[in-house]
Amino acid sequence: MHTSIKVGKLIGIPIKLHFTFLFILFMFIFAFANGSATEYRIPLGVGDLGLPALYRYSLSTIAAVLFFFTLLLHEMAHSYVAMNFGTKIHSITLFFFGGLAMMEEIPKSPGKEWRIAIAGPIMSFAIGALFYLLYTGLNALNLHFYHPIGILILVIAYFNIVLAIFNLIPAFPMDGGRIFRAILAKRMSFIKATRRAVLVGKIFAGVMIIVGIAKADPFTYILTGEWGYNLWLPILALFLYMAAAEEEKATTTFATLEGLKVKNVMRTERISVSDDMPLLMLVRKMREEKTREYAVVNESGDLKGFITLDDIKKIPAEQRHFFSVSDAMSPFDSVVTIISEEEDASEALRMMMKWQSDILVVKGGMREELVGILTRNDLAIYIEMLKGSV
Ligand SMILES: [Zn+2]
Incomplete structure:
Protein backbone atom coordinates (compact mmCIF):
# COMPACT_ATOMS: atom_id res chain seq x y z
CA MET A 1 0.00 0.00 0.00
CA LEU A 257 -8.62 -22.93 10.17
CA GLU A 258 -7.81 -23.96 13.73
CA GLY A 259 -6.87 -27.62 14.09
CA LEU A 260 -6.38 -28.05 10.33
CA LYS A 261 -3.04 -28.98 8.84
CA VAL A 262 -1.73 -27.92 5.45
CA LYS A 263 -2.22 -31.51 4.22
CA ASN A 264 -5.96 -31.21 4.95
CA VAL A 265 -6.41 -28.20 2.69
CA MET A 266 -3.80 -28.62 -0.07
CA ARG A 267 -4.39 -29.82 -3.62
CA THR A 268 -2.70 -33.15 -4.33
CA GLU A 269 -3.56 -33.59 -8.02
CA ARG A 270 -2.53 -31.51 -11.03
CA ILE A 271 0.40 -30.11 -9.08
CA SER A 272 3.43 -30.04 -11.35
CA VAL A 273 4.65 -29.81 -14.94
CA SER A 274 8.10 -30.38 -16.39
CA ASP A 275 10.25 -27.35 -17.20
CA ASP A 276 10.87 -28.40 -20.80
CA MET A 277 7.19 -28.74 -21.68
CA PRO A 278 6.28 -26.50 -24.64
CA LEU A 279 4.18 -23.56 -23.53
CA LEU A 280 1.36 -24.32 -25.95
CA MET A 281 1.07 -27.81 -24.53
CA LEU A 282 0.75 -26.33 -21.05
CA VAL A 283 -1.97 -23.97 -22.23
CA ARG A 284 -3.90 -26.98 -23.49
CA LYS A 285 -3.28 -28.85 -20.24
CA MET A 286 -4.56 -25.91 -18.19
CA ARG A 287 -7.70 -25.82 -20.28
CA GLU A 288 -8.29 -29.56 -19.97
CA GLU A 289 -7.56 -29.76 -16.25
CA LYS A 290 -9.20 -26.40 -15.46
CA THR A 291 -6.15 -25.46 -13.46
CA ARG A 292 -4.43 -22.08 -13.45
CA GLU A 293 -1.18 -22.86 -11.63
CA TYR A 294 1.46 -25.55 -11.46
CA ALA A 295 4.79 -26.09 -9.76
CA VAL A 296 7.63 -26.53 -12.28
CA VAL A 297 10.10 -29.39 -11.84
CA ASN A 298 13.10 -30.54 -13.91
CA GLU A 299 13.64 -34.10 -15.11
CA SER A 300 15.22 -35.22 -11.83
CA GLY A 301 12.20 -33.88 -9.95
CA ASP A 302 13.82 -30.77 -8.41
CA LEU A 303 11.56 -27.80 -7.90
CA LYS A 304 12.39 -24.93 -10.29
CA GLY A 305 9.54 -22.45 -9.97
CA PHE A 306 5.88 -21.79 -10.60
CA ILE A 307 3.88 -21.15 -13.68
CA THR A 308 0.46 -19.56 -13.67
CA LEU A 309 -2.00 -18.47 -16.31
CA ASP A 310 -0.93 -14.88 -15.61
CA ASP A 311 2.70 -15.73 -16.43
CA ILE A 312 1.58 -17.09 -19.79
CA LYS A 313 -0.60 -14.07 -20.53
CA LYS A 314 2.49 -11.87 -20.31
CA ILE A 315 3.83 -13.49 -23.45
CA PRO A 316 2.12 -12.36 -26.70
CA ALA A 317 0.00 -15.18 -28.16
CA GLU A 318 1.85 -15.25 -31.51
CA GLN A 319 5.19 -15.83 -29.71
CA ARG A 320 4.08 -18.62 -27.39
CA HIS A 321 5.04 -21.47 -29.73
CA PHE A 322 8.72 -20.46 -29.40
CA PHE A 323 8.72 -20.90 -25.64
CA SER A 324 8.80 -23.69 -23.12
CA VAL A 325 7.62 -23.62 -19.50
CA SER A 326 11.06 -22.67 -18.13
CA ASP A 327 11.06 -19.44 -20.19
CA ALA A 328 7.79 -18.19 -18.76
CA MET A 329 7.83 -19.45 -15.18
CA SER A 330 8.42 -17.37 -12.04
CA PRO A 331 11.60 -18.51 -10.32
CA PHE A 332 11.32 -20.19 -7.02
CA ASP A 333 12.04 -18.63 -3.63
CA SER A 334 12.37 -21.22 -0.89
CA VAL A 335 11.72 -18.91 2.08
CA VAL A 336 8.55 -17.50 0.67
CA THR A 337 7.01 -20.54 -0.89
CA ILE A 338 7.78 -23.83 0.84
CA ILE A 339 5.64 -25.17 3.63
CA SER A 340 5.50 -28.58 5.25
CA GLU A 341 2.32 -30.65 5.03
CA GLU A 342 2.37 -31.03 8.82
CA GLU A 343 2.29 -27.25 9.37
CA ASP A 344 -0.93 -25.56 10.57
CA ALA A 345 -3.19 -24.29 7.80
CA SER A 346 -3.41 -20.92 9.56
CA GLU A 347 0.38 -20.63 9.25
CA ALA A 348 0.01 -21.06 5.47
CA LEU A 349 -2.48 -18.18 5.38
CA ARG A 350 -0.15 -16.07 7.52
CA MET A 351 2.75 -16.75 5.12
CA MET A 352 0.64 -15.79 2.11
CA MET A 353 -0.38 -12.53 3.77
CA LYS A 354 3.13 -11.73 4.94
CA TRP A 355 4.89 -12.37 1.63
CA GLN A 356 1.97 -11.40 -0.60
CA SER A 357 2.24 -14.77 -2.30
CA ASP A 358 -0.63 -16.60 -3.94
CA ILE A 359 0.86 -20.08 -4.10
CA LEU A 360 2.73 -22.28 -1.64
CA VAL A 361 4.53 -25.51 -2.43
CA VAL A 362 3.85 -28.27 0.07
CA LYS A 363 6.60 -30.71 0.87
CA GLY A 364 6.27 -33.87 2.88
CA GLY A 365 6.94 -37.54 3.19
CA MET A 366 10.24 -39.21 4.11
CA ARG A 367 12.20 -37.54 1.33
CA GLU A 368 10.74 -34.05 1.73
CA GLU A 369 9.34 -34.10 -1.78
CA LEU A 370 6.62 -32.13 -3.54
CA VAL A 371 3.30 -33.50 -2.32
CA GLY A 372 0.87 -30.70 -3.04
CA ILE A 373 0.08 -27.11 -3.87
CA LEU A 374 -1.85 -24.61 -1.83
CA THR A 375 -3.23 -21.51 -3.53
CA ARG A 376 -4.74 -18.47 -1.88
CA ASN A 377 -7.85 -19.07 -3.95
CA ASP A 378 -8.25 -22.67 -2.77
CA LEU A 379 -7.76 -21.55 0.81
CA ALA A 380 -10.31 -18.74 0.47
CA ILE A 381 -12.91 -21.14 -0.95
CA TYR A 382 -12.15 -23.62 1.82
CA ILE A 383 -12.58 -20.96 4.51
CA GLU A 384 -15.89 -19.87 2.98
CA MET A 385 -17.14 -23.46 3.05
CA LEU A 386 -16.02 -23.95 6.65
CA LYS A 387 -17.71 -20.72 7.69
CA GLY A 388 -20.89 -21.93 6.04
CA SER A 389 -20.86 -25.06 8.13
CA VAL A 390 -20.28 -23.54 11.58
ZN1 LIG B 1 -3.75 1.82 22.07
Whole structure:
Protein backbone atom coordinates (compact mmCIF):
# COMPACT_ATOMS: atom_id res chain seq x y z
CA MET A 1 0.00 0.00 0.00
CA HIS A 2 1.25 3.45 -0.85
CA THR A 3 -1.12 5.39 1.37
CA SER A 4 1.50 5.69 4.12
CA ILE A 5 4.94 7.29 4.18
CA LYS A 6 7.79 6.14 6.36
CA VAL A 7 9.09 8.96 8.55
CA GLY A 8 11.69 7.22 10.68
CA LYS A 9 12.64 4.38 12.95
CA LEU A 10 12.46 3.98 16.74
CA ILE A 11 14.01 1.06 18.66
CA GLY A 12 14.13 -0.78 15.35
CA ILE A 13 10.45 -0.21 14.46
CA PRO A 14 9.62 1.69 11.25
CA ILE A 15 7.25 4.61 11.91
CA LYS A 16 4.75 5.44 9.17
CA LEU A 17 2.22 8.20 8.62
CA HIS A 18 -1.01 7.46 6.83
CA PHE A 19 -2.21 10.31 4.62
CA THR A 20 -5.36 10.69 6.77
CA PHE A 21 -3.11 11.51 9.72
CA LEU A 22 -1.63 14.52 7.89
CA PHE A 23 -5.18 15.83 7.59
CA ILE A 24 -5.58 15.51 11.38
CA LEU A 25 -2.24 17.27 11.97
CA PHE A 26 -3.27 20.25 9.84
CA MET A 27 -6.64 20.35 11.54
CA PHE A 28 -4.93 20.30 14.92
CA ILE A 29 -2.64 23.18 13.90
CA PHE A 30 -5.57 25.24 12.65
CA ALA A 31 -7.74 24.47 15.71
CA PHE A 32 -5.04 25.38 18.23
CA ALA A 33 -4.02 28.56 16.41
CA ASN A 34 -7.61 29.80 16.24
CA GLY A 35 -9.35 28.12 19.18
CA SER A 36 -10.55 30.28 22.03
CA ALA A 37 -8.53 30.53 25.24
CA THR A 38 -11.25 32.17 27.31
CA GLU A 39 -14.69 31.40 25.89
CA TYR A 40 -15.03 27.89 27.35
CA ARG A 41 -14.34 26.19 30.63
CA ILE A 42 -11.28 24.59 29.05
CA PRO A 43 -8.91 26.62 26.85
CA LEU A 44 -8.88 25.17 23.31
CA GLY A 45 -6.19 27.28 21.72
CA VAL A 46 -4.49 30.66 21.53
CA GLY A 47 -6.80 32.31 18.99
CA ASP A 48 -8.15 35.19 21.11
CA LEU A 49 -5.09 36.30 23.07
CA GLY A 50 -4.17 39.05 20.60
CA LEU A 51 -0.95 37.31 19.49
CA PRO A 52 0.64 37.82 16.05
CA ALA A 53 -0.33 35.08 13.55
CA LEU A 54 3.26 33.92 13.11
CA TYR A 55 3.58 33.30 16.86
CA ARG A 56 0.19 31.55 17.05
CA TYR A 57 0.99 29.21 14.16
CA SER A 58 4.51 28.51 15.46
CA LEU A 59 3.09 27.49 18.83
CA SER A 60 0.44 25.47 17.03
CA THR A 61 3.02 23.59 15.02
CA ILE A 62 4.95 22.77 18.19
CA ALA A 63 1.70 21.55 19.76
CA ALA A 64 1.00 19.35 16.72
CA VAL A 65 4.49 17.84 16.85
CA LEU A 66 4.08 17.14 20.58
CA PHE A 67 0.68 15.62 19.87
CA PHE A 68 2.29 13.39 17.26
CA PHE A 69 4.98 12.22 19.69
CA THR A 70 2.52 11.47 22.49
CA LEU A 71 0.43 9.34 20.10
CA LEU A 72 3.61 7.61 19.06
CA LEU A 73 4.53 6.94 22.69
CA HIS A 74 1.13 5.33 23.21
CA GLU A 75 1.82 2.92 20.34
CA MET A 76 5.42 2.39 21.45
CA ALA A 77 4.10 1.29 24.87
CA HIS A 78 1.97 -1.43 23.22
CA SER A 79 4.91 -2.45 21.06
CA TYR A 80 7.39 -2.51 23.92
CA VAL A 81 5.29 -4.91 25.99
CA ALA A 82 4.58 -7.07 22.93
CA MET A 83 8.30 -7.22 22.11
CA ASN A 84 8.99 -8.39 25.65
CA PHE A 85 6.64 -11.30 24.95
CA GLY A 86 8.73 -12.09 21.89
CA THR A 87 6.35 -10.64 19.30
CA LYS A 88 7.98 -8.96 16.33
CA ILE A 89 6.63 -5.51 15.41
CA HIS A 90 6.58 -4.77 11.66
CA SER A 91 5.75 -1.10 11.89
CA ILE A 92 3.73 1.58 13.64
CA THR A 93 1.31 3.55 11.49
CA LEU A 94 -0.45 6.70 12.65
CA PHE A 95 -3.70 7.35 10.85
CA PHE A 96 -7.01 9.17 11.12
CA PHE A 97 -7.84 8.78 14.77
CA GLY A 98 -4.90 7.05 16.32
CA GLY A 99 -2.21 4.56 15.71
CA LEU A 100 -1.76 0.95 14.90
CA ALA A 101 1.18 -1.25 15.80
CA MET A 102 1.45 -3.96 13.16
CA MET A 103 2.52 -7.07 15.00
CA GLU A 104 3.80 -10.25 13.45
CA GLU A 105 1.30 -12.32 15.37
CA ILE A 106 -0.86 -10.94 18.13
CA PRO A 107 -0.56 -13.35 21.06
CA LYS A 108 -3.71 -15.34 21.59
CA SER A 109 -2.93 -15.83 25.25
CA PRO A 110 -5.38 -13.62 27.20
CA GLY A 111 -2.74 -12.91 29.87
CA LYS A 112 -0.41 -11.40 27.26
CA GLU A 113 -3.09 -9.65 25.26
CA TRP A 114 -4.49 -7.54 28.07
CA ARG A 115 -1.03 -6.51 29.18
CA ILE A 116 -0.15 -5.35 25.66
CA ALA A 117 -3.50 -3.57 25.37
CA ILE A 118 -3.40 -1.74 28.67
CA ALA A 119 0.15 -0.43 28.19
CA GLY A 120 -1.06 2.24 25.71
CA PRO A 121 -3.70 3.88 27.95
CA ILE A 122 -1.30 3.73 30.92
CA MET A 123 1.29 5.60 28.86
CA SER A 124 -1.27 8.21 27.79
CA PHE A 125 -2.43 8.70 31.40
CA ALA A 126 1.20 9.09 32.49
CA ILE A 127 1.91 11.68 29.78
CA GLY A 128 -1.32 13.51 30.66
CA ALA A 129 -0.41 13.60 34.35
CA LEU A 130 3.15 14.74 33.58
CA PHE A 131 1.99 17.63 31.37
CA TYR A 132 -0.60 18.63 33.95
CA LEU A 133 2.08 18.71 36.66
CA LEU A 134 4.28 20.77 34.36
CA TYR A 135 1.37 23.16 33.82
CA THR A 136 0.69 23.69 37.53
CA GLY A 137 4.41 23.99 38.24
CA LEU A 138 4.98 26.67 35.58
CA ASN A 139 1.75 28.39 36.59
CA ALA A 140 3.10 28.82 40.11
CA LEU A 141 6.18 30.63 38.73
CA ASN A 142 3.91 33.26 37.13
CA LEU A 143 6.17 34.10 34.16
CA HIS A 144 4.98 36.96 31.95
CA PHE A 145 5.49 35.18 28.60
CA TYR A 146 3.95 32.02 29.95
CA HIS A 147 0.18 32.06 29.31
CA PRO A 148 0.06 30.74 25.65
CA ILE A 149 2.72 28.11 26.45
CA GLY A 150 0.68 27.06 29.47
CA ILE A 151 -2.35 26.54 27.23
CA LEU A 152 -0.23 24.43 24.91
CA ILE A 153 0.90 22.22 27.80
CA LEU A 154 -2.66 21.98 29.13
CA VAL A 155 -4.11 20.99 25.74
CA ILE A 156 -1.54 18.20 25.39
CA ALA A 157 -2.41 17.02 28.93
CA TYR A 158 -6.17 16.98 28.15
CA PHE A 159 -5.62 15.31 24.84
CA ASN A 160 -3.70 12.43 26.41
CA ILE A 161 -6.17 11.92 29.22
CA VAL A 162 -9.10 11.87 26.78
CA LEU A 163 -7.13 9.41 24.63
CA ALA A 164 -6.55 7.15 27.64
CA ILE A 165 -10.18 7.21 28.80
CA PHE A 166 -11.57 6.78 25.30
CA ASN A 167 -9.28 3.81 24.70
CA LEU A 168 -10.44 2.09 27.87
CA ILE A 169 -14.03 1.83 26.63
CA PRO A 170 -14.59 -1.94 26.39
CA ALA A 171 -15.41 -1.96 22.68
CA PHE A 172 -13.44 -3.05 19.65
CA PRO A 173 -11.23 -1.69 18.16
CA MET A 174 -10.26 0.33 21.22
CA ASP A 175 -7.65 -1.05 23.60
CA GLY A 176 -10.45 -1.60 26.11
CA GLY A 177 -12.06 -3.98 23.59
CA ARG A 178 -8.92 -6.11 23.65
CA ILE A 179 -8.79 -6.08 27.44
CA PHE A 180 -12.49 -7.01 27.51
CA ARG A 181 -11.94 -9.86 25.05
CA ALA A 182 -8.99 -11.16 27.08
CA ILE A 183 -11.19 -11.28 30.20
CA LEU A 184 -13.96 -13.06 28.27
CA ALA A 185 -11.50 -15.46 26.63
CA LYS A 186 -10.64 -16.89 30.02
CA ARG A 187 -14.20 -18.24 30.23
CA MET A 188 -15.09 -18.99 26.59
CA SER A 189 -13.47 -19.68 23.23
CA PHE A 190 -11.36 -16.97 21.62
CA ILE A 191 -13.74 -16.64 18.69
CA LYS A 192 -16.83 -16.35 20.91
CA ALA A 193 -15.05 -13.75 23.05
CA THR A 194 -14.13 -11.80 19.90
CA ARG A 195 -17.73 -11.87 18.62
CA ARG A 196 -19.02 -10.55 21.91
CA ALA A 197 -16.41 -7.76 22.15
CA VAL A 198 -17.13 -6.83 18.52
CA LEU A 199 -20.85 -6.68 19.26
CA VAL A 200 -20.22 -4.29 22.16
CA GLY A 201 -18.05 -2.23 19.77
CA LYS A 202 -20.88 -2.00 17.23
CA ILE A 203 -23.43 -1.07 19.89
CA PHE A 204 -21.06 1.59 21.16
CA ALA A 205 -20.68 2.99 17.63
CA GLY A 206 -24.48 3.18 17.43
CA VAL A 207 -24.67 5.03 20.75
CA MET A 208 -22.04 7.51 19.54
CA ILE A 209 -24.14 8.32 16.46
CA ILE A 210 -27.25 8.93 18.59
CA VAL A 211 -25.35 11.01 21.17
CA GLY A 212 -23.77 13.11 18.40
CA ILE A 213 -27.00 14.00 16.60
CA ALA A 214 -29.33 14.07 19.62
CA LYS A 215 -27.70 17.13 21.19
CA ALA A 216 -26.24 15.02 24.00
CA ASP A 217 -22.50 15.37 23.39
CA PRO A 218 -20.51 15.05 26.64
CA PHE A 219 -17.51 16.95 25.22
CA THR A 220 -19.66 19.99 24.52
CA TYR A 221 -21.05 19.68 28.03
CA ILE A 222 -17.59 19.66 29.58
CA LEU A 223 -16.57 22.70 27.50
CA THR A 224 -19.66 24.85 27.85
CA GLY A 225 -21.80 23.40 30.61
CA GLU A 226 -24.58 22.82 28.06
CA TRP A 227 -25.47 19.78 25.95
CA GLY A 228 -24.91 20.14 22.23
CA TYR A 229 -24.50 18.44 18.86
CA ASN A 230 -21.25 16.86 17.81
CA LEU A 231 -21.18 15.70 14.21
CA TRP A 232 -17.65 14.35 14.61
CA LEU A 233 -19.04 11.51 16.72
CA PRO A 234 -21.05 9.86 13.88
CA ILE A 235 -18.02 10.10 11.58
CA LEU A 236 -15.78 8.53 14.21
CA ALA A 237 -18.46 5.92 14.94
CA LEU A 238 -18.47 4.86 11.31
CA PHE A 239 -14.72 4.23 11.46
CA LEU A 240 -15.08 2.31 14.72
CA TYR A 241 -17.87 0.19 13.28
CA MET A 242 -15.82 -0.75 10.22
CA ALA A 243 -12.74 -1.55 12.30
CA ALA A 244 -14.81 -3.75 14.64
CA ALA A 245 -16.26 -5.67 11.68
CA GLU A 246 -12.77 -6.04 10.20
CA GLU A 247 -11.42 -7.48 13.46
CA GLU A 248 -14.24 -10.01 13.58
CA LYS A 249 -13.60 -11.11 10.02
CA ALA A 250 -9.87 -11.59 10.56
CA THR A 251 -10.39 -13.52 13.79
CA THR A 252 -13.07 -15.83 12.40
CA THR A 253 -10.96 -16.53 9.31
CA PHE A 254 -8.03 -17.72 11.39
CA ALA A 255 -10.30 -19.49 13.87
CA THR A 256 -12.03 -21.55 11.15
CA LEU A 257 -8.62 -22.93 10.17
CA GLU A 258 -7.81 -23.96 13.73
CA GLY A 259 -6.87 -27.62 14.09
CA LEU A 260 -6.38 -28.05 10.33
CA LYS A 261 -3.04 -28.98 8.84
CA VAL A 262 -1.73 -27.92 5.45
CA LYS A 263 -2.22 -31.51 4.22
CA ASN A 264 -5.96 -31.21 4.95
CA VAL A 265 -6.41 -28.20 2.69
CA MET A 266 -3.80 -28.62 -0.07
CA ARG A 267 -4.39 -29.82 -3.62
CA THR A 268 -2.70 -33.15 -4.33
CA GLU A 269 -3.56 -33.59 -8.02
CA ARG A 270 -2.53 -31.51 -11.03
CA ILE A 271 0.40 -30.11 -9.08
CA SER A 272 3.43 -30.04 -11.35
CA VAL A 273 4.65 -29.81 -14.94
CA SER A 274 8.10 -30.38 -16.39
CA ASP A 275 10.25 -27.35 -17.20
CA ASP A 276 10.87 -28.40 -20.80
CA MET A 277 7.19 -28.74 -21.68
CA PRO A 278 6.28 -26.50 -24.64
CA LEU A 279 4.18 -23.56 -23.53
CA LEU A 280 1.36 -24.32 -25.95
CA MET A 281 1.07 -27.81 -24.53
CA LEU A 282 0.75 -26.33 -21.05
CA VAL A 283 -1.97 -23.97 -22.23
CA ARG A 284 -3.90 -26.98 -23.49
CA LYS A 285 -3.28 -28.85 -20.24
CA MET A 286 -4.56 -25.91 -18.19
CA ARG A 287 -7.70 -25.82 -20.28
CA GLU A 288 -8.29 -29.56 -19.97
CA GLU A 289 -7.56 -29.76 -16.25
CA LYS A 290 -9.20 -26.40 -15.46
CA THR A 291 -6.15 -25.46 -13.46
CA ARG A 292 -4.43 -22.08 -13.45
CA GLU A 293 -1.18 -22.86 -11.63
CA TYR A 294 1.46 -25.55 -11.46
CA ALA A 295 4.79 -26.09 -9.76
CA VAL A 296 7.63 -26.53 -12.28
CA VAL A 297 10.10 -29.39 -11.84
CA ASN A 298 13.10 -30.54 -13.91
CA GLU A 299 13.64 -34.10 -15.11
CA SER A 300 15.22 -35.22 -11.83
CA GLY A 301 12.20 -33.88 -9.95
CA ASP A 302 13.82 -30.77 -8.41
CA LEU A 303 11.56 -27.80 -7.90
CA LYS A 304 12.39 -24.93 -10.29
CA GLY A 305 9.54 -22.45 -9.97
CA PHE A 306 5.88 -21.79 -10.60
CA ILE A 307 3.88 -21.15 -13.68
CA THR A 308 0.46 -19.56 -13.67
CA LEU A 309 -2.00 -18.47 -16.31
CA ASP A 310 -0.93 -14.88 -15.61
CA ASP A 311 2.70 -15.73 -16.43
CA ILE A 312 1.58 -17.09 -19.79
CA LYS A 313 -0.60 -14.07 -20.53
CA LYS A 314 2.49 -11.87 -20.31
CA ILE A 315 3.83 -13.49 -23.45
CA PRO A 316 2.12 -12.36 -26.70
CA ALA A 317 0.00 -15.18 -28.16
CA GLU A 318 1.85 -15.25 -31.51
CA GLN A 319 5.19 -15.83 -29.71
CA ARG A 320 4.08 -18.62 -27.39
CA HIS A 321 5.04 -21.47 -29.73
CA PHE A 322 8.72 -20.46 -29.40
CA PHE A 323 8.72 -20.90 -25.64
CA SER A 324 8.80 -23.69 -23.12
CA VAL A 325 7.62 -23.62 -19.50
CA SER A 326 11.06 -22.67 -18.13
CA ASP A 327 11.06 -19.44 -20.19
CA ALA A 328 7.79 -18.19 -18.76
CA MET A 329 7.83 -19.45 -15.18
CA SER A 330 8.42 -17.37 -12.04
CA PRO A 331 11.60 -18.51 -10.32
CA PHE A 332 11.32 -20.19 -7.02
CA ASP A 333 12.04 -18.63 -3.63
CA SER A 334 12.37 -21.22 -0.89
CA VAL A 335 11.72 -18.91 2.08
CA VAL A 336 8.55 -17.50 0.67
CA THR A 337 7.01 -20.54 -0.89
CA ILE A 338 7.78 -23.83 0.84
CA ILE A 339 5.64 -25.17 3.63
CA SER A 340 5.50 -28.58 5.25
CA GLU A 341 2.32 -30.65 5.03
CA GLU A 342 2.37 -31.03 8.82
CA GLU A 343 2.29 -27.25 9.37
CA ASP A 344 -0.93 -25.56 10.57
CA ALA A 345 -3.19 -24.29 7.80
CA SER A 346 -3.41 -20.92 9.56
CA GLU A 347 0.38 -20.63 9.25
CA ALA A 348 0.01 -21.06 5.47
CA LEU A 349 -2.48 -18.18 5.38
CA ARG A 350 -0.15 -16.07 7.52
CA MET A 351 2.75 -16.75 5.12
CA MET A 352 0.64 -15.79 2.11
CA MET A 353 -0.38 -12.53 3.77
CA LYS A 354 3.13 -11.73 4.94
CA TRP A 355 4.89 -12.37 1.63
CA GLN A 356 1.97 -11.40 -0.60
CA SER A 357 2.24 -14.77 -2.30
CA ASP A 358 -0.63 -16.60 -3.94
CA ILE A 359 0.86 -20.08 -4.10
CA LEU A 360 2.73 -22.28 -1.64
CA VAL A 361 4.53 -25.51 -2.43
CA VAL A 362 3.85 -28.27 0.07
CA LYS A 363 6.60 -30.71 0.87
CA GLY A 364 6.27 -33.87 2.88
CA GLY A 365 6.94 -37.54 3.19
CA MET A 366 10.24 -39.21 4.11
CA ARG A 367 12.20 -37.54 1.33
CA GLU A 368 10.74 -34.05 1.73
CA GLU A 369 9.34 -34.10 -1.78
CA LEU A 370 6.62 -32.13 -3.54
CA VAL A 371 3.30 -33.50 -2.32
CA GLY A 372 0.87 -30.70 -3.04
CA ILE A 373 0.08 -27.11 -3.87
CA LEU A 374 -1.85 -24.61 -1.83
CA THR A 375 -3.23 -21.51 -3.53
CA ARG A 376 -4.74 -18.47 -1.88
CA ASN A 377 -7.85 -19.07 -3.95
CA ASP A 378 -8.25 -22.67 -2.77
CA LEU A 379 -7.76 -21.55 0.81
CA ALA A 380 -10.31 -18.74 0.47
CA ILE A 381 -12.91 -21.14 -0.95
CA TYR A 382 -12.15 -23.62 1.82
CA ILE A 383 -12.58 -20.96 4.51
CA GLU A 384 -15.89 -19.87 2.98
CA MET A 385 -17.14 -23.46 3.05
CA LEU A 386 -16.02 -23.95 6.65
CA LYS A 387 -17.71 -20.72 7.69
CA GLY A 388 -20.89 -21.93 6.04
CA SER A 389 -20.86 -25.06 8.13
CA VAL A 390 -20.28 -23.54 11.58
ZN1 LIG B 1 -3.75 1.82 22.07
